[in-house]
Amino acid sequence: MKGICKSFPGVVALDDVDLTLRPGEVHALLGENGAGKSTLVKVLTGAISRDRGDIILDGTPVEFSTTAEAANLGISTVFQEVNLVSAMSVTKNLALASQTGRFGVISWKKARQDAREKLKRLDLDIDLEQPVGTFSVAIQQLIAIASALNDNTKVLVLDEPTASLDAQETRALFDIVRELKSRGIAVVFITHFLEQVFEISDRISVLRNGQLVGTKPIDDISRGELISMMIGKELGEVESAFSRREGKEPGAEIVRAEGLGRRRTLQPCDISLHKGEVVGLAGLLGSGRTELTKLIFGAIKNDSGTMTVNGKQQLPNTPRKSINTGIALCPEDRKTEGLVGELTIRENIVLSMQAKKGWLRKVPFKEQQKLAAEMIKAMDIATPDAEKQVRQLSGGNQQKVVLARALASKPDVMLLDEPTRGIDVGAHAEIIVLIRKLCEEGLALLVASSEINEIVAVADRVVILRDRSKVGELVGQDVTRDAIIETIAGEDVADS
Amino acid sequence: MALAIILIIDAIIMPGFFEIRIVEGRLFGNVIDILYRAVPTALIALGMAIVIGSRGIDLSVGSIVAICGAVIAWRINAGDPHLLVFFYALLAGVICGMWNGMLVAGLGIQPIIATLILMVAGRGIGLLINSLYGGINPSFESELLQGMSTGSVLYIPTRLFAAAAVFFGLWLLIRRTALGLFIEAVGGNAAASALAGVNSRLITFAAYVVCGFTAAFAGVIMTADTHTSDPVSIAMFSELDAILAVVIGGASLSGGRIYLGMTVIGALVIQALTTSILISGLPPEYNLIIKALVVLFVLFLQSENARATFGLMFKRDVK
Numbered sequence: 001m002k003g004i005c006k007s008f009p010g011v012v013a014l015d016d017v018d019l020t021l022r023p024g025e026v027h028a029l030l031g032e033n034g035a036g037k038s039t040l041v042k043v044l045t046g047a048i049s050r051d052r053g054d055i056i057l058d059g060t061p062v063e064f065s066t067t068a069e070a071a072n073l074g075i076s077t078v079f080q081e082v083n084l085v086s087a088m089s090v091t092k093n094l095a096l097a098s099q100t101g102r103f104g105v106i107s108w109k110k111a112r113q114d115a116r117e118k119l120k121r122l123d124l125d126i127d128l129e130q131p132v133g134t135f136s137v138a139i140q141q142l143i144a145i146a147s148a149l150n151d152n153t154k155v156l157v158l159d160e161p162t163a164s165l166d167a168q169e170t171r172a173l174f175d176i177v178r179e180l181k182s183r184g185i186a187v188v189f190i191t192h193f194l195e196q197v198f199e200i201s202d203r204i205s206v207l208r209n210g211q212l213v214g215t216k217p218i219d220d221i222s223r224g225e226l227i228s229m230m231i232g233k234e235l236g237e238v239e240s241a242f243s244r245r246e247g248k249e250p251g252a253e254i255v256r257a258e259g260l261g262r263r264r265t266l267q268p269c270d271i272s273l274h275k276g277e278v279v280g281l282a283g284l285l286g287s288g289r290t291e292l293t294k295l296i297f298g299a300i301k302n303d304s305g306t307m308t309v310n311g312k313q314q315l316p317n318t319p320r321k322s323i324n325t326g327i328a329l330c331p332e333d334r335k336t337e338g339l340v341g342e343l344t345i346r347e348n349i350v351l352s353m354q355a356k357k358g359w360l361r362k363v364p365f366k367e368q369q370k371l372a373a374e375m376i377k378a379m380d381i382a383t384p385d386a387e388k389q390v391r392q393l394s395g396g397n398q399q400k401v402v403l404a405r406a407l408a409s410k411p412d413v414m415l416l417d418e419p420t421r422g423i424d425v426g427a428h429a430e431i432i433v434l435i436r437k438l439c440e441e442g443l444a445l446l447v448a449s450s451e452i453n454e455i456v457a458v459a460d461r462v463v464i465l466r467d468r469s470k471v472g473e474l475v476g477q478d479v480t481r482d483a484i485i486e487t488i489a490g491e492d493v494a495d496s
Numbered sequence: 497m498a499l500a501i502i503l504i505i506d507a508i509i510m511p512g513f514f515e516i517r518i519v520e521g522r523l524f525g526n527v528i529d530i531l532y533r534a535v536p537t538a539l540i541a542l543g544m545a546i547v548i549g550s551r552g553i554d555l556s557v558g559s560i561v562a563i564c565g566a567v568i569a570w571r572i573n574a575g576d577p578h579l580l581v582f583f584y585a586l587l588a589g590v591i592c593g594m595w596n597g598m599l600v601a602g603l604g605i606q607p608i609i610a611t612l613i614l615m616v617a618g619r620g621i622g623l624l625i626n627s628l629y630g631g632i633n634p635s636f637e638s639e640l641l642q643g644m645s646t647g648s649v650l651y652i653p654t655r656l657f658a659a660a661a662v663f664f665g666l667w668l669l670i671r672r673t674a675l676g677l678f679i680e681a682v683g684g685n686a687a688a689s690a691l692a693g694v695n696s697r698l699i700t701f702a703a704y705v706v707c708g709f710t711a712a713f714a715g716v717i718m719t720a721d722t723h724t725s726d727p728v729s730i731a732m733f734s735e736l737d738a739i740l741a742v743v744i745g746g747a748s749l750s751g752g753r754i755y756l757g758m759t760v761i762g763a764l765v766i767q768a769l770t771t772s773i774l775i776s777g778l779p780p781e782y783n784l785i786i787k788a789l790v791v792l793f794v795l796f797l798q799s800e801n802a803r804a805t806f807g808l809m810f811k812r813d814v815k
Contacts, residue, residue: 299691323693331691338691340684342752343677351681354674355693362674405692 014039015210016053021155021186026177028189028197028218030230031207032424037190040207041157044188045077046070057154074154078144078161086133086140091115093132094147118146122176138169142176149180156180157188162196163421166285166450174200192424194223195453206230231426250460251275254413254444255327257296259305266291267469268304273413273444278435280459281448282484288468289448290332293415296446297329298322310412323356328406332417332448334395338402341391345383346372348390348401352409375404380430396427403434413444420454432458452484466490528653534767535659536561536714538760540734541741542666543710545759548742549676550703551683551751552600552607557711557738559618560592561731564715566625568641569634569725578640585719586712592618593708597701615735622727635724645720655717662713666706667756676754679703683751737766744794765794 014036021027031037042048044055046064054061057073064070067077084093095111115128124142132140141161148156158177162170177187177200189201197204198218206213206229213229221229252275261268266288273279281289294300296307298317307315309325319329331337339348350368357363363371372386379400383393390401399419406414419435420428435458439445449455455462462479464472464487472487540557547554564585571581592614599610626634647654670676678699681689690696718731743749744765745758769790773783 297691319691320693320695329691331688336685337687340681340688340752342684343680347677347681351677351689351694352692354677355695357674359674359678362672362677409693 014043014050017207017210017212019044019205019212020215021188022203023154023184023186024181025202026181026187026189026200028191028201028204029207030190030197030204030226031213032230032426035207035230035424036210037207038159039210041077041159041188041190044070044155045075045157047077071148071150071153074152075157076148076150076153076155077157077159078141078148079159084132084140084144084147087131089129089131090119090126090143091128093143094118118149119143121149122146122179136169138165138172141165141169141173145176153185155186155188157190159190160192161189162191162193168284170196193451194226194425197226198223208232227425230424231429250277251442255296255307255309257305257307260292260295260302260307261304262291262295262300262302263304265300265468266295269465269470271296271446271463271470273446275412275444276439276442277460278439278445278447278458280455280462280479281446281465282452282455282462283465283488285450286468287465287488289450289465290417291468292465293329293417293446293448296322297327297415299329320355323352323409323411326410326412327415328352328409328411328413329415330399330402330406330417330419332421334398334402339390339398341389343390344387345376345381345390345393345401346386349375349386349404349408352405356409371408375408379404379434394424394427396423396430399423399427399431403431407438411443413446414438415446415448417448418450419447420449420451428454452481455479455484456481464488530764530767530771531656532653533771534763535655536718536731537734537737537741537766538763539659539662539710539714539717540731541738541745541759541763542663542756543707544735544738545742545745545747545754545756546666546670546679547607547703547707548739548747548749549683549751549754550679550700551686552700552703553739553749554596554611554704554707554711555608555735556592556596556611556614556618557707557714558731558734559615559622560589560708560711561715561718561734562619562622562725562727563592563625564588564712565719565725565730566622566727568638568716568719569636570625570629572636572638572641573630573634578638581638582641582644582716585716586709589708589710589712589715590705591708592711593705594701596708597704600704601697601700619727622725626725626727630725633724633726637723638720641716641720642723645717658713658717662710663756663760666710669706670754670756675699675702680752680754683753685752737763740791741766744791765790 017036017040019029019040029037029040039048043050046067046069049065056062057075062073064073070076085096088096091108091112094115095108112128119126119128122142122145124139124146126135126139132143135143145156145158145161161173165173174196177189180187189197191197201218203215203217204221204226205215206226208230213232253272254275255271255273257269257271259268259270260266269292271279271292281292283289291300295302296317297319298321299319301316305315306313307317309327314321314325322329335341340351343351346368349372350363353371354363369386375381376383376386381393381397381400381404383397390398393401403416403419416435420431423431432454435445435447447455447458456479459479460476462474462484463470464474464484466488471490474483474487540561544554544557567588568581568585571584572578576584596611596614599605599613600607603610626632644654644658649657670679678689678694679702681692681694682696682699686696686700689699714734715731719725722730739749741762742759744762745755745760747753747755747759766787769787770783773786774780778786
């Protein structure tokens, strides 16, 4: 791709970007949200048209105006959200992508055959007649890749393929990526997980504000350098945000849960949260992190155990009751559980606080505006004003709104479930700084995260979960990356 | 945006009205007539706007009107004080709303199915009350209720005052308390609202109760107009007009927004269309088709896809 330019009304999304992909390489495309990654990929795959520039494939300039045309030429994409119809069978989904048949009539025999061949390319042996929705997200991802590949695929774009996969599934996916690579396919890999970038890619390209910052072989760059390329800040600044900080003595105990659990959700476990202390919650996807935060918050009903808040018995619990006693939750999934997309920033921020006050005592409009303005300033939310709909914000800014809403209800305890998932590195650092600041102000925080580096950076104490039960707790100096990984892996590591 | 579009449409329609009115020498007749006839639809639509804001829908409003009519005929002919009968009718609507709210919020049935139950059963209930206490389509006389429906105060029809009172009351309820914010939050994302501490179920329940109440109010006015309880044909298709009014008012059926004022304008647009077609001398057969075309046009202008296409065409013209 040479000299690609694309403008949207009012914004230059891509400014003279060059990108070269070599056969048989994994090329990671990096940048903060809004840097132009998605736009570049959409241009590359024909989803949107470019204003200027050329796309040259095997030495000849190519033109296409739809993703289907691009796929025929050999450029295929698997988009972030898996584009499959979950109620339809595997065969039907694959047939949707490339219809075979005569006179508009699909030959199911041929479709099944095609489907089998496509899946064979990825060594995927699954029941073709089962609805796609019954498979795990990882398998669905592979089905989507299978559906995107055809015989002459030269370039495969994977947009955030690992966003909802756990470590093992990610490894399986990477095996397939390596396999594709060995066949001479150029794989474009977009992700927010920097560790994965270093694990799989051969070269990286970094975009910032629509411009190419640089393309480098992965061996020539360190993690810190990469981040500073992405956010355009000095290396030292970046490293301090992500390095471990020595803790101090925690304050008084606020929440104490003993044997809190629910059958088939979480084995009974103990946890206590203290004033001015950050407790990290580590574990693989599905290990029970989200479940534990929701049990404490009362969004999942417990069937065993006791919990006290400030020394008072608090069970059975409900989200309303939790908020009233000063516990706030920032849920994992911003879109489905965190925010009301149609409402404005102001309304989202006020919601929890208003719920605490009850429907009769409305927070006056002036006060709402004032609060929203304060929060926007304190959190550095990038928005022209507080009346913008939340769904129009970027992921990082949405996460800040979720935090702002929780803070507006004046909690003593904040439960943060994956507070930095799917947001860019700049906002990531800001949120880590914010977590530390809240801790210094005397809040008790529980941070559940799949990123071990993040937990090491913020947590004074770490609770580790495996297979829906608590398997360990590390304090102070024992909190290291290796110690956490060892505890998560448990006997598996001992065996191997 | 929607306001501008509707005002433009009104502006296109109104001059036609105006001329005709001067020719016929009835200076204010038509405008008042439109307001007068739009009252029942507007009342139903107000409740509907709140239910739609909670990402629900209420198909049973026509049936609630029918039930109210039957209750009024029954109690008045039983000799109850007429003011009390008025409250009975409203109470009947509230109970209907509680039933819907219980099905939707309590049992988690999809709103369109849950309210379909009462939509089907409601007119039957009305007939049953009639046949038990009055016979087929019993009529009644009530100075109070008929006065409220067809009378006038200071040259202005009484029902306009009644409608304004309901509108103002709802506005207070929705915008002066946090109920509106909660309903919109639940309509926008029920799971997120619950985790933010909003009692989603109770809020959804409340939306249906309010809708039942406004439908009952409309029922009082419609029944008193004919002073007869006719459960089979009264308020036929009124649920569709109400939904249409809400949508013309700019709300989305996927919930999250309540526009009370715009909903009233939506109801007025529908009535203005009907009246203007009648006055313009077109055969009434055209009424429904033209109505459909105009509604299609309004929604077309509101559609984001259409706007994008128009925007593109406009841009090309400039070049």
